[in-house]
Ligand SMILES: Nc1ncnc2c1ncn2[C@@H]1O[C@H](COP(=O)(O)OP(=O)(O)OP(=O)(O)O)[C@@H](O)[C@H]1O
């Protein structure tokens with residue numbers, strides 16, 4: 001199921017488990033930074049508590065008893081306390097920022113590594129733009145989670161305990177009264193945090209939907225402009241932006257509910273204490289120092305108390321982010337190696353499909369539908385097997401299964417008598433060179449893109465592959481030759497050039513099995529011929545399975561497999577298949593072999 005729609009009930013124990021998990025996975029790596037941050041926090045809290053405490057002497061010794069000799073010491077110690085607070089804040093902030101940045105980096109690496117492991121089924125369920133946006137938002141949320149926990153616990157909790165001790169030491173009865181603020185505050189916070197969870201998840205979804213939609217619109221800008229879709233898309237994006245805005249406002253108004261309540265409660269307590277203390281001071285004629293220190297401590301305590309109360313609310317938001325990250329990290333990659341998997345040993349490269357059944361969706365899904373319904377055939381070593389059939393017959397599916405992008409529902413696929421389900425995915429894919437139906441190019445130079453076929457290929461091998469793929473000439477015409485950067489998705493190249501680059505990438509791989517999904521897009525005659533020549537060159541010494549849309553490919557194939565709606569309906573050489581009366585292939589051939597037509601089916 002898609003990560004974007006999941007809504008789960010969350011119990012409080014799960015919250016603690018999540019914090020514990022994040023801490024246990026990350027705390028030890030940053031132990032020393034945390035210790036430094038905690039020392040900084042202790043400096044801040046110690047200095048603050050001291051300022052509250054010293055107020056008694058300020059009032060009693062300086063103002064009441066008028067001890068001029070003590071002024072310098074008392075004033076000096078207050079200055080020192082603030083210097084300590086400054087230093088402590090600096091140490092704490094720098095350390096926490098470092099930890100936070102490092103955590104973000106670690107989770108980015110972990111998530112990316114995991115995304116690369118996940119099977120294609122994951123990617124059918126998620127749009128890439130949305131996924132990236134979601135991950136980004138959640139990772140910064142995680143960073144806040146760690147820092148908030150540490151800051152509040154180390155600084156605010158320590159400070160609060162210190163200040164409360166000063167208060168209780170000075171005025172035990174009044175302190176109890178001040179503590180009455182706690183229960184209503186806790187109730188409010190609990191209520192608010194519950195509300196915040198749902199809204200936060202919604203905001204993350206909305207924002208990722210929005211960013212994803214923006215990315216898609218910019219990627220497809222040619223089509224957007226050609227079909228004058230600007231207004232339509234703007235309408236859609238504006239709608240999403242407004243929803244996200246409304247949701248963010250909702251978060252603000254829910255989470256800020258804590259603020260007026262805590263302010264009012266604090267006001268009641270502080271006002272009552274001052275009134276009581278005032279009357280008592282007047283009645284008892286006591287030096288007001290103790291009371292003043294008490295009130296100062298109480299006011300100083302208000303800030304950390306308020307932050308601790310809010311911590312729960314902010315934590316709740318950050319935990320939603322953490323949970324969403326772990327939903328990805330906890331997904332089991334679908335095509336992982338079996339425990340007893342061995343490396344595939346290719347001697348000749350015979351490929352055999354044995355009664356393969358396959359559906360993209362699982363049996364219990366409403367979308368369940370068999371795409372391959374019992375496919376059996378053998379592609380002999382060193383020969384070319386062409387697959388033809390109408391669009392949607394299952395041709396591309398067949399080729400993806402041979403690379404084990406999905407697991408079969410039943411049946412087996414064998415390479416040199418080894419079941420591909422029992423070999424390591426890595427060794428399997430190293431034995432295969434694949435040219436996809438749509439040429440895909442990556443950010444980087446032309447040479448980089450060819451080298452993705454085999455990272456240790458030398459420059460000479462890259463040039464040789466490009467020559468075989470009929471790409472060398474146009475590459476040399478690029479301003480920087482092999483070092484020319486490629487625009488997004490290869491926009492700086494023509495369709496035929498992109499295809500020839502992806503053929504060069506397959507050639508450089510030097511794998512014994514070659515899988516070609518011929519592009520259906522029409523190329524101009526010259527490009528078409530060049531691509532054709534490139535393919536013929538490499539088909540010669542590989543076991544080749546080619547999904548053929550071009551007549552010449554099919555006519556020259558050693559074997560043709562004709563597919564219809566997930567079944568093989570005919571199999572044989574061109575010369576035999578054309579003679580079958582009312583045969584599927586013969587019919588296609590007649591339809592398509594009109595003098596001008598060069599393409600076959602699809
Ligand atoms: N990722 C996917 N998830 C779900 N269904 C899919 C997926 N990819 C393909 N299908 C479905 O499987 C069927 C076979 O698709 P496939 O891509 O194998 O056809 P094809 O024979 O290669 O067609 P074409 O000649 O147009 O490339 C189609 O009905 C398609 O809708």
Ligand SMILES: [Mg+2]
Nearest residue numbers: 395396397437
């Ligand atoms: Mg296809």
